[in-house]
Amino acid sequence: MSVNVSMAMIPAAVSEFMRGPHRLLIDGKWVPAASHRTFPTHNPADGSLLSDIAAAEAVDVDLAVTAARRAFDDGPWSRMAPAARAKLIWKLADALEAQAEEFAFIETLDNGKPLNDAKVVDLPHSIEVLRYFAGWCTKLNGESISISNPGTWHAYTTREPVGVVGSITPWNAPLMMAVSKIAPALAAGCTVVLKPAEQTPLTALKLGQLILDVGFPDGVVNILTGFGETAGAAMTAHPGIDKVTFTGSTEVGRLIVRAAAADFKRVTLELGGKTPVIVFPDADIDRAIEGAARSIFSNAGQICNAGSRLYAHRDVFERLVDGVSRRASEIRVGAGLAASTQMGPVVSQEQLERISGFIASGQNQGAEIRAGGGRIGSEGYFIQPTVLTGTRPDMDVVQQEIFGPVLCAMSYDEADLDRIAREANATNYGLGAVLWTQNLSTAHKMARKLKAGTVRVNGGGLDPALPFGGFKQSGWGRELGREGIEGYTELKSVAMAL
Structure with missing residues (x-):
């Protein structure tokens, strides 16, 4: 087994990023946690310190949700033409592809997976997910419905974005999971508050830099690093969040269901398995x-x-x-x-x-x-x-x-x-x-x-293109595919007497 690896092989841009500072992305700006607290993240290969990360708590969640709410209700995102949203998401995919090498190194340092796996699995899949859902922006259509009420009617359905989405992602495939939640939400016209796992927050923060660089409006994507029992719990309970999507353990999934039940948030859960x-x-x-x-x-x-x-x-x-x-x-x-x-x-x-x-x-x-x-x-x-x-x-x-x-x-x-x-x-x-x-x-x-x-x-x-999710205690709903993006919409029926 080889543990000690020369740090000289790490690209200079990655070393610079790792030094930080690593703050919260709220309303288009990088800010420290309100408490100014931080927590360490470690290299699983040797236990060494990688970086200190801002520790979001309830007050930071409130600021991020307020920003996302404003961007959705009053800002340009939900009103932006579908083709314009598609271009931005595709642009993000291009930016991720251009920096794939850096992202792969960061993912390996933070998560421990082999660098080659990050390069040939995690990064290509993440890029393809962004491009796949960019294509869905212009295809979220309703349909005309034939109804049998007396008289002459025009009836149809529309799909509308559910609103502000709270996304909580796991540590086993940090970048892939973040992208798999952000991409369909943005394509549907939602805004996002993302909380990556506290063990592996770094590629989510790097992705936040790209989101700003390619020109997403302020508040459309907010990224909060922190712990599940503080930042995560505050997100699932926050009345300004319309939907929670979570990937992780079945035990935490139960806690999220209980919290979301207070105001009937929409919930998607991708939980445990025993394949x-x-x-x-x-x-x-x-x-x-x-x-x-x-x-x-x-x-x-x-x-x-x-x-x-x-x-x-x-x-x-x-x-x-x-x-x-x-x-x-x-x-x-x-x-x-x-x-x-x-x-x-x-x-x-x-x-x-x-x-x-x-x-x-x-x-x-x-x-x-x-x-x-x-x-x-x-x-x-x-x-x-x-x-x-x-x-x-x-x-x-x-x-x-x-x-x-x-x-x-x-x-x-x-x-x-x-x-x-x-x-x-x-x-x-x-x-x-x-x-x-x-x-x-x-x-x-x-x-x-x-x-x-x-x-x-x-x-x-x-x-x-394949919907992914489980039966029984492996979760609710599906990610990826058509069903994945439809999970970020509400279906509205309109019936009009002529």
Whole structure:
């Protein structure tokens, strides 16, 4: 494992940005928190201090919401022609693309993920999401409705922006999540107050610089760094916010629902997952091995849709588990800036301890470690890619979201699709599922039986055009796709007697 990486490789512009100061973006200006309090953010690769960040609290939230409210009610944004909004959002995508290298370095320093992953996954996806939703600005149409009331009528529907949106994003994919919430809200004509996760605020602040540079009107996007229990709680309770969109844990999602219920804010929640990966005996096993390993070990398993439960037919189980375990042992774990790194650290000491606790719990309940299972070194927050066998449906490691590089492998004896689906569905989550089979009939039948918002067959990943969200306790609503932008609108019916 490589931890120590020369800071000389970091671009000068990134080093300058990291020095700060890192303030709040409110009404088009960078300002300190009203309390002048700050908090540190650390490099997960070695625990070193990266920057001090302004700590927003309720008074800062009120200022930001007031600015967003003014920009929506009185300012130019909601009245701007759709094509003009589209041009600005596209311009932001161009600006992000021009500085993609800098953003990738900042994301890696703040989150820990391999630099190459930031370059080839996070940045291209973020840029494409902006361009995708820029295209929706001119396509949010209503429709004419035929009604049967006596007389002659002209009836139609329109879509209008919901208003001021409070967006709260997680630490596992900071830039991607920020863009996935900002882009559809802006395209719909809403204004935004964004709170990035306190562990990883830096790319959101860098994005704020671009938003100012490309010419968005003051108050359209406001960015508040701070903690969930202060800034986040104040946002969800604020009467000036019309919609809250949150990605994070199911536990915090419940708190947001309770707070939003006071004034019936619109709410979109993308919460936890426990994605099953189901391998049938006719699958291309070599591809399934690579796909299963990638699904759980990418981003150190810190993905809501990570394939954390593996179900394989007994005829292929040992070959599959051996292959994934071998792949786990070969993964080069290290600092994200090291060129050889394939998996970086987890985001924090707290997360490291949480994952380690789940592994110990699995062992105590009878699971066997086939690969990994331990911490790597004493500096930074590194843990081995881990494969557990002998797991049962009632174990905590099978039922609860670990959010780390830990795979629970189980076998089944016969291809009874109903039985397999029952076991795959037997958690509180329903975010995603993965199937490996060469039988189209099996794939289609299983896709219908699985209680999951996204079913991927033989690979695949996120695309801005595909709605993303979950069943059961994996959330409410959808992000991305047409449904993603419609979630930032209200539908109005108009009936006119002629």
